[in-house]
Structures are given as structure tokens and as C-alpha cells.
Amino acid sequence: MNPPFKRPAANHETPMVCTSRRRLLGQWPAAAALTLMGISGLVQAQPERSAAAAELLRLWRQGGGALLIRHAATEAGLGDPAGFTLGQCRTQRNLSEAGRQASQAFGAWLLAQKFKPDAVLSSQWCRCQDTARLAFGQVEDWPALNSTFAGQGDPAAQQKALLARLRGLPQGRTEVWVTHQVIMTGLTGAYPSMGEGFLVDRQGRLLARAELAP
Numbered sequence: 001m002n003p004p005f006k007r008p009a010a011n012h013e014t015p016m017v018c019t020s021r022r023r024l025l026g027q028w029p030a031a032a033a034l035t036l037m038g039i040s041g042l043v044q045a046q047p048e049r050s051a052a053a054a055e056l057l058r059l060w061r062q063g064g065g066a067l068l069i070r071h072a073a074t075e076a077g078l079g080d081p082a083g084f085t086l087g088q089c090r091t092q093r094n095l096s097e098a099g100r101q102a103s104q105a106f107g108a109w110l111l112a113q114k115f116k117p118d119a120v121l122s123s124q125w126c127r128c129q130d131t132a133r134l135a136f137g138q139v140e141d142w143p144a145l146n147s148t149f150a151g152q153g154d155p156a157a158q159q160k161a162l163l164a165r166l167r168g169l170p171q172g173r174t175e176v177w178v179t180h181q182v183i184m185t186g187l188t189g190a191y192p193s194m195g196e197g198f199l200v201d202r203q204g205r206l207l208a209r210a211e212l213a214p
Contacts, residue, residue: 052210056199057113059208064172065201066165067117068184069212071127072099072195089126099127100134102195106212107135121145122178131195132178145179148186159186166202 060067075096085091095103110116122132123145132139144161146153162183169175184192188206192198199208 049211052208053109053212056197056208056210057110057115060174060199061115063201063207064169064174065199065207066169066175066177067197067199068177068179068187068192069131069197070181070184070192070194071095071123071125071131071178072103074099074127074194086124089130092126095127095130095134099195100130102212103131103134106195107137109212110135117174117176119173119175120178121175123147123180123183125180128178128180132176136176139178142177145177145183147180147182149180149182155182155186158183162187163204166200166204169202 056067073096074093077093080092083091117136120132120136120139121142122128122139124141124143125147128145129139143153144158144165146158148155148158162177181192184190184198187204188198188200190198190206190209192209193211196209196211198206201207
């Protein structure tokens with residue numbers, strides 16, 4: 001039975017950093033325009049991001065496993081508005097236009113690489129669901145991916161569920177799990193940017209990470 005949902009007093013998400021990249025993007029070759037979307041203090045060089053994404057995809061093709069993705073960039077602000085309700089997107093902090101575009105671009109990039117994951121699972125938060133739908137066109141709810149910040153959910157039970165599914169993945173099966181920073185950090189010990197992806201093995205160990213953004 002899933003743990004009862006508790007409305008958070010605050011949220012673990014970091015504020016969006018509004019950085020204009022339009023002029024830079026216009027100078028980059030179109031073929032190199034896609035990597036995982038993340039907001040970080042410093043912008044990685046595009047060739048570096050492209051190389052990281054390519055290596056992550058190579059490992060994913062080769063051995064299967066789960067790619068955990070923190071939802072793409074959101075509207076400015078911390079946490080969710082007062083009166084936040086799970087399942088009602090209008091009450092939540094949602095993806096920004098940049099986040100929506102980056103999600104679509106990542107899905108287009110994977111299609112261009114002739115790669116389609118076997119399953120796409122997501123937290124029930126709208127920003128996670130929208131990231132998944134825009135990138136992959138489909139999504140399946142999995143409450144184990146829900147946020148556990150500020151007393152929500154059951155962190156130990158949810159981490160146990162993640163590990164159980166990882167260990168039970170058939171050889172070569174590829175899954176996407178769209179979730180939150182606290183879930184990804186709890187599993188791997190590493191901190192993801194918004195839109196960053198972590199490829200993990202069947203023990204939850206981090207194999208590769210990349211920012212997937214145009």
C-alpha cells in the first residue's frame with residue numbers, strides 16, 4: 001500500500017536560474033544541439049555536454065538499466081504555491097517554457113539516435129509528468145518516484161521499491177524514471193541539476209550522468 005500523501009510545508013527544488021542562451025545556441029551546430037536539460041552555476045561547454053550524453057546513451061544501449069531524470073527547468077520560485085494539491089497542476093510549480101522545449105528536444109534527440117526506452121515511469125508531480133510526456137509521449141505513474149521532502153511519503157520504503165525494481169530488470173531492458181532531486185540523491189548520493197539524467201546499474205550505483213539540453 002502506498003504511503004499517504006502529506007502536503008509539504010516547502011519543497012526541495014532549487015530556484016530556477018534565468019540565463020539567456022539564445023545567442024549562444026544560435027552559434028552551435030544543429031547536430032550538436034541536444035543534451036540533458038539542467039540548471040547549474042556554470043554552463044558546460046557544448047562539446048563536453050554532447051560527449052557526456054553520447055557516452056551515457058552508449059552505456060544504456062549496451063547494458064540496459066534505468067535512466068533517472070530530474071524534471072526539466074521550472075517556473076521561477078521555491079517549492080509549490082500555498083494550497084498545493086497532488087494531481088491538480090494549476091496548484092503546482094510547473095515547467096517553464098525552456099523546460100518544455102528541452103523535454104521535447106531530448107525526446108527528438110533519442111528518436112534521431114533510433115532509441116526508444118521500454119518503459120517510462122514518473123512521479124505524480126505535474127512537472128515530472130509533463131517532462132515525461134513531452135519527451136516520450138507516454139508515462140506511467142509510479143508513486144515510489146514521488147518526492148519525499150519535508151515529511152512526504154516514506155523515504156525508506158520508496159528507496160527499497162526502487163532497488164527491488166532495479167534488481168528485477170531483465171537483461172537489456174531500458175527504463176526512464178522521471179523524478180525529483182531528493183529521490184536521485186537518496187539512491188546515488190549525487191546531486192542532479194534540473195533535467196539531468198543519472199544512468200544507474202541494478203544496485204543503484206551511478207554509471208554515467210549527463211545534462212540533456214539544447
